[in-house]
Amino acid sequence: MKRIITLCILLVAFKGALLAQNSGAFIVTTPDTVNIGEITLNDLSESNGKVEISVLNKGNAPLILNIVEGCCGTNIKEWPKAPILPGKSAIIKVEFRIEPRPQMVSRTVTIKSNASNAKVLKVPIIGAIIEAKAKNEITL
Numbered sequence: 001m002k003r004i005i006t007l008c009i010l011l012v013a014f015k016g017a018l019l020a021q022n023s024g025a026f027i028v029t030t031p032d033t034v035n036i037g038e039i040t041l042n043d044l045s046e047s048n049g050k051v052e053i054s055v056l057n058k059g060n061a062p063l064i065l066n067i068v069e070g071c072c073g074t075n076i077k078e079w080p081k082a083p084i085l086p087g088k089s090a091i092i093k094v095e096f097r098i099e100p101r102p103q104m105v106s107r108t109v110t111i112k113s114n115a116s117n118a119k120v121l122k123v124p125i126i127g128a129i130i131e132a133k134a135k136n137e138i139t140l
Contacts, residue, residue: 026063036126
């Protein structure tokens with residue numbers, strides 16, 4: 001009889017542990033890739049290098065962003081230090097310098113958190129800086 005009771009208690013504890021693993025923080029970013037598009041050299045301004053990434057907690061436990069870092073000259077100006085409650089969102093503000101010459105823009109923001117779906121999440125920032133076309137010029 002003791003063995004049956006012990007077995008039942010272990011089964012209940014095991015089921016509880018499995019359910020606890022499924023309930024956690026779940027991170028979603030909007031957008032999942034920041035596309036700044038094609039910007040002509042004539043249209044470059046300081047605002048072109050400023051983007052915001054929205055972080056949403058779709059889980060049922062607080063989401064904690066441990067580290068938010070940018071690559072290759074990408075500065076993280078602001079990110080939430082307090083836990084993001086379930087169903088709530090927060091903003092990560094990112095700034096980077098764009099050289100005034102034709103180039104491809106490729107940056108990455110890395111978010112390390114307690115999220116059950118992605119402990120490390122990379123958000124790419126992509127785009128292109130192009131020269132303005134002349135009136136009779138075509139693109140192939």
